[in-house]
Amino acid sequence: MRIGVMFPDVSGALMRHSATEKYPFQRQGVTARLRSLLKWNPEACTGCGLCAMDCPAEAIQVNVLDRKAKRFVFAYQVDRCAFCGQCVESCRQGALEMANDRWELAALNKEPFMLYFGDPDDIKTVLAAEPAGEAGIPADK
Amino acid sequence: MNTKQEPQRFVIPIGPQHPALKEPGNFQFTVDGEIVTKAIVRLGYAHRGIEKAAEERTWIQDLYLIERVCGICSHIHALAYCLAVEQLAHVEAPPRAQAIRVLVAELERIHSHFLWMGVSGHEAGFDTFFMYSWRDRERVMNILEKLTGNRVNYSANVLGGVKFDLDQEQIASIRGGIDFLEERTRHYLDVVATDFMFLQRTRGIGVMSRAQAEIMGAVGPTARASNVARDVRKDAPYAAYKEYPVDIILDERGDLEARFEVRLKELFESFHLIRKILDTLPGGELTARMPRKVPAGEAVMRVEAPRGELLYFIRSNGSDKPERLKIRTPTICNLTSVVKLAIGHQLADVPMILAGIDPCFSCNDRSVQIRTSNDPDGRMLSWDELRQHGIDFYKRLEK
Numbered sequence: 269m270r271i272g273v274m275f276p277d278v279s280g281a282l283m284r285h286s287a288t289e290k291y292p293f294q295r296q297g298v299t300a301r302l303r304s305l306l307k308w309n310p311e312a313c314t315g316c317g318l319c320a321m322d323c324p325a326e327a328i329q330v331n332v333l334d335r336k337a338k339r340f341v342f343a344y345q346v347d348r349c350a351f352c353g354q355c356v357e358s359c360r361q362g363a364l365e366m367a368n369d370r371w372e373l374a375a376l377n378k379e380p381f382m383l384y385f386g387d388p389d390d391i392k393t394v395l396a397a398e399p400a401g402e403a404g405i406p407a408d409k
Numbered sequence: 410m411n412t413k414q415e416p417q418r419f420v421i422p423i424g425p426q427h428p429a430l431k432e433p434g435n436f437q438f439t440v441d442g443e444i445v446t447k448a449i450v451r452l453g454y455a456h457r458g459i460e461k462a463a464e465e466r467t468w469i470q471d472l473y474l475i476e477r478v479c480g481i482c483s484h485i486h487a488l489a490y491c492l493a494v495e496q497l498a499h500v501e502a503p504p505r506a507q508a509i510r511v512l513v514a515e516l517e518r519i520h521s522h523f524l525w526m527g528v529s530g531h532e533a534g535f536d537t538f539f540m541y542s543w544r545d546r547e548r549v550m551n552i553l554e555k556l557t558g559n560r561v562n563y564s565a566n567v568l569g570g571v572k573f574d575l576d577q578e579q580i581a582s583i584r585g586g587i588d589f590l591e592e593r594t595r596h597y598l599d600v601v602a603t604d605f606m607f608l609q610r611t612r613g614i615g616v617m618s619r620a621q622a623e624i625m626g627a628v629g630p631t632a633r634a635s636n637v638a639r640d641v642r643k644d645a646p647y648a649a650y651k652e653y654p655v656d657i658i659l660d661e662r663g664d665l666e667a668r669f670e671v672r673l674k675e676l677f678e679s680f681h682l683i684r685k686i687l688d689t690l691p692g693g694e695l696t697a698r699m700p701r702k703v704p705a706g707e708a709v710m711r712v713e714a715p716r717g718e719l720l721y722f723i724r725s726n727g728s729d730k731p732e733r734l735k736i737r738t739p740t741i742c743n744l745t746s747v748v749k750l751a752i753g754h755q756l757a758d759v760p761m762i763l764a765g766i767d768p769c770f771s772c773n774d775r776s777v778q779i780r781t782s783n784d785p786d787g788r789m790l791s792w793d794e795l796r797q798h799g800i801d802f803y804k805r806l807e808k
């Protein structure tokens with residue numbers, strides 16, 4: 269039995285700088301695989317709705333206005349998203365991808381958490397069709 | 410803390426808020442002076458209804474719900490679930506995926522054991538130990554983050570395989586981290602085995618004999634510290650543990666010191682296993698095709714979580730959702746031992762005895778529907794009846 273077995277750890281640490289990061293003046297780099305905001309590629313999407321079906325948080329709605337003309341509105345509720353990556357995995361067309369650098373999502377109101385991707389006119393149509401306060405119309409499966 | 414006096418008897422309720430650990434659980438210790446003479450545990454404060462919620466979601470959605478049963482051992486829960494569902498669907502994940510699953514599971518074990526080590530040190534009043542072990546734990550958290558993108562809830566699994574692959578850079582960074590952690594683990598093993606102050610709190614405290622451990626159904630490192638050779642990785646190898654076997658670490662002493670040593674020595678097994686996986690990672694696909702509807706049937710899956718045996722039971726009726734899902738976490742198996750071992754010890758040793766099993770309350774809270782032979786469908790209580798039931802329950806406890 270000995271006394272003060274951890275003393276060398278303590279004395280060694282005296283010489284070290286503090287590990288606290290001076291955020292927001294200093295930002296640690298993120299890892300390449302970090303999952304942050306979802307990116308949707310309208311060219312590749314076929315409007316199949318698999319991403320919405322598999323999303324555990326029901327954060328996605330795929331509104332199909334015209335499948336042939338590829339008129340889709342992809343509604344993405346960021347504050348619901350658990351950043352699990354299942355939608356990316358489920359999309360067979362490779363239309364979804366998660367950015368790794370858009371992780372600073374704090375905001376003062378809820379607006380930035382409701383994202384609509386698609387043609388601006390189509391988004392207007394979708395928004396006009398939905399009851400106030402609810403996001404998106406049910407995906408056309 | 411409230412104390413309640415009765416003739417020649419003192420009952421000290423600890424919890425439900427913060428009973429030594431930052432999780433809710435209620436313990437009632439009857440003391441005679443400083444010595445505990447009776448202990449009662451009461452759980453259920455963090456019941457989240459996960460099993461029921463799982464019945465309402467699809468197989469794929471459930472994976473992410475299941476991953477959130479436990480914040481510390483999220484991967485092993487998801488893994489047990491995936492393996493059970495794959496078993497039902499007669500799908501086998503490719504060997505590379507299985508090896509990566511085991512790799513993440515072992516990294517998770519390292520992070521969990523380091524976390525536990527720090528917390529137990531803190532319970533013993535050894536905060537230096539807590540701070541430095543948690544500083545070193547950051548290294549494995551960084552590895553996990555680099556590998557999976559997240560520090561917790563890695564979301565590494567998908568039904569039928571894993572989401573990501575390993576590249577050379579990843580492998581090199583894991584190797585570097587493991588070397589560092591191995592050296593630190595050696596140091597901490599030295600601390601727990603030789604530090605005079607710390608040994609005062611662990612040596613000969615909470616001794617559980619092998620017979621007791623077997624009767625009480627202890628699992629995981631808690632059982633192994635009492636010389637019970639019980640490890641699912643060895644007894645019923647799952648995922649890639651057949652190809653990458655582990656040795657069971659045993660100790661005969663059964664006290665807190667033995668529990669520390671068993672967990673720390675287990676880490677060396679994990680380091681060894683991780684190196685072996687990195688050396689001989691099989692090639693090939695990462696996922697196998699998984700049907701959306703799982704054939705009707707029942708599956709039971711046992712895995713070795715950092716805290717011991719974790720059990721999943723799943724019943725499918727052939728639809729895209731499970732009909733029933735049952736989870737049994739290791740803490741519920743080990744809690745009986747706390748109630749038994751606390752008796753005869755000083756009250757001050759109780760937090761250490763509790764921390765010694767590495768409890769995790771929120772994961773183990775399940776509700777049970779009681780059915781008697783008179784009413785096989787179970788009982789529905791009105792609000793007043795429920796209130797009366799609660800009052801009677803506590804009256805019974807006090808007797």
Ligand code: SF4
Binds near residue numbers: 322324327328354355
């Ligand atoms: S990352 Fe997960 S939670 Fe977020 S939108 Fe995709 S599937 Fe849904």
Ligand code: SF4
Binds near residue numbers: 320359361
């Ligand atoms: S799964 Fe892919 S292709 Fe299908 S709707 Fe979603 S983004 Fe489009």
